[in-house]
Amino acid sequence: MRLAYIWITLLILSILIPAGFWYVDWSKSGDGAGLYSRDWLPEAVFGYWNPDDFYQSVDTVVGEFEGEECVACHRDMSPGIVKDWQASRHAQAEPKVYCSACHGSDHQNLHLPTPDICATCHATQHDQFMDEKRYGFPSHALAMERALDAKHFVDKPKAEVTACLQCHSVATKCDSCHSRHKFSAAEARRPEACITCHSGPPHPDDETYFNSAHGQLYLNEGQDWDWSKPLQKGNYPAPTCAYCHMSEGKHQVADKSIWKFGIKQINPLSSGNVVKRQQWIELCSDCHEAEWSAQQLSAMDRERKQAWSKLDEAEALLKGLRSDDLLSPSIHQRPPYPGDDAHTLLQRERIGFFEGQASAFYNVSPIERDYFDMWYFSNLGAYKGSAHGDVSFINKGHKAMDQQLEDIRRKVTNIRAAGKTEADKTDPENIWLKGEYTEYNREHN
């Protein structure tokens, strides 16, 4: 009898485990890409940012071409890329690295170079880059997966979320930083090389760095520094993005990451993070006293604690409203959370990082969006200010958080005072489910 328990359990597991693997494989085998590939169709332009999954070569030119043959024709067709390549190290090398080395030679079956192709020659950098995956997100190497598997990316019309792939393609092509076809190391060492993606409300890396003492030095003198030098002690009077995050040219931005973009609360003094703090202090020691650097890290801990005390209060207020069914529109009165079936029984409003609110910035109640703005914009702005040494952004972020928290408190009081109205329960002309975009979004992903 007892043996039967074991056999039956083993039998069930031997079916379920392969079934699980099969299911993941099946769900990744759709026309889209990633975990939800069966739920969406790509735009034609996606192939340029995620070549492995989507690129289709043009077939207008027939034949095999190599070396100077490509150059001869493209000198007229697209002179810019030829001039760029001529100025690159690829054209100076012996033997030259011609177009066909990276793109192939069959013109009807060309490919766009992915990191794997660059790795043919640049194996060290590629290994370092791939090593990022060990540390989880945020990282460059996992960026594309992260975008494709994001619920709002899956849910929204694909032309709307094209922008996501433009930056998250840092995982799938090397020219995000080494712009084509010059692929200059010197260019990638400059802070500007990062800011096409590292700018804007959730990650104002550009503003916070340029405002900092480091950034001011760079802005004033950087033009005259010798950017051909490696990112090592003594080579640069002030650090840049890459100097700290890719020190000594190591193509690995994730191994020292403590605060994970400031997006969630972490323990900065966990055993793993203590090791990372030491790595930071060592890095800062290229110019600063170790003691001073440690103090900077502690100041950041305090700033983060302060930020999270505000965010926690706001989150608790919202969860309170949810418990008392006072969020309006409630989950049943609005389009489902991205990727959720409208009829799923166990639906609830997503509040905070761990419930997936990062995808819940639309089709939610205004007060949830208020919290999203506070958490995703004001808080992350303050975090970047803190990390990059820009006091103005710390103050700006905290001032905004104070205001938003006050606003949320006031609204919660009002909502509680009004209680659940009749209109709220029935809401016959539900404006939350109707409308041109809302309906289009429901039909298109």
Added chain:
Amino acid sequence: MLRPLFLLTCLLPFSYAESREAVQGDFSHEECITCHQSTEPTLVADWQQSVHASTKPVALCTSCHGRDHQGAAARSRRNDSCVDCHGGGTSPVVHSYATSKHGIIMQLEQKNYDWNQPLREANYRAPGCAYCHFHYGNHLTAKAKPLKPAETDMDRIAGSCLDCHGISYINRLNDNAVSMIEIARMKVREARQLVGEYANEHQAPADAELTGLMQQTKKHLRNVYLGAFHQSPDYQWWHGQPALDGDLLRIKGFISNRQQNTGDADK
């Protein structure tokens, strides 16, 4: 009989280029027009039909080229000659370009460029404002309708893309941009319809909060447009689409709030 004419034709490009360098001194806008009307009548005519000639204040020859004939062309090819009138460095139109890869490369390399080169055939590694909007020195920057580049502009700009990029890439980018902007417009139309219905139903006077939110939708729609055509992911996205989502749900929140309140009052 034909010989002197032939000689003259041969000499023309030479003498013209020579004369351009030879002309020295400061000139007023009127003086520029008088002289260039005979040397480059098409250019002057193009400018006269362009938005630059009809805007207030008019963008004169000297606004972009300066008064000094020496280096006048090179001066106008730099982004600096456009930025001040187009809202300065922080305005969305300038900032969306500045954070694009084109803008970044320009920022890093412009001091090494030879600005005497004409705006064609990828003479510059990255395009500045003028490279696309004045490709081949064409001065007909047509009057763009709001959020829709005029056909003549688009043709020229697409032409400048092809100096570096393949035609299928450009076509796919353009198709994608058109759909992206249309989606943003849907959000604005959804908002506008709701606000219209609300105003009709309640005979309500224009509310400052609601008007403010509608203004925001216009600003954010424009950001999507600028982001799409200047290739700034940040403007397409963070300054654009999610910002519009926020506007839309706040407009809905405002209206549903009012509806509930008036519903209560009716009882």
